[in-house]
Ligand SMILES: O=C(O)CCC(=O)C(=O)O
């Protein structure tokens with residue numbers, strides 16, 4: 266992976282404060298960042314391997330086991346879904362310290378800072394696990410920042426965030442490929458057709474080895490195809506500029522979650538990334 270440095274200065278000297286300077290060592294080339302801006306995605310094959318991959322898988326399996334019955338809670342068989350996304354798990358940093366290393370993992374964070382400025386925060390760390398042998402599990406076409414107004418007002422703030430889709434299993438025809446429409450994150454006058462699961466014009470479909478990451482702009486139109494065999498585990502590590510909010514999905518973070526320990530460490534970078542500090 267090629268790297269380069271970007272030197273940011275945040276313009277706040279007029280307040281009398283020390284200038285805020287940040288050197289970012291970016292885990293991408295300038296050309297790759299240009300493509301990410303243009304196409305809305307950047308693929309990193311096999312960036313997580315070996316023991317780390319094994320430990321992330323085990324942590325996600327533990328969490329899936331712990332939350333499965335609640336996720337499937339029904340009063341009668343009639344209520345079982347006939348089609349679903351699988352299980353979505355939220356607030357991963359609060360639930361297992363095996364995920365903590367991802368918070369400052371340079372291949373993801375440095376690209377987020379290069380694209381959105383040095384002051385970013387975590388929007389969320391969640392997971393999607395889909396299985397074969399139950400109801401069909403796939404996703405319809407969607408985008409993540411559903412806040413665009415039509416017509417666009419003159420001072421509309423175009424939403425930006427980065428989602429790092431991290432695949433812990435092979436992604437292929439059997440487990441479910443990923444499809445995106447390159448450039449669709451730039452479209453501010455339309456949204457994906459409602460509950461559409463079929464192909465769309467301009468769609469690109471990817472197979473990837475386990476341990477790969479696809480960095481997307483959160484408003485890139487995308488979908489995951491059906492898991493027809495085995496189990497497909499993926500993490501979503503999301504960052505936004507620090508003045509935006511955490512993801513609203515999954516409700517408030519669990520009380521006494523493990524991010525309390527991260528905050529107690531007092532590390533200024535961690536406080537900034539968790540939205541406790543860094544924005545004045
Ligand atoms: O499973 C995937 O490949 C993508 C899942 C997804 O788009 C989501 O959970 O928002």
Ligand SMILES: [Fe+2]
Pocket residue numbers: 407409487
């Ligand atoms: Fe998604």
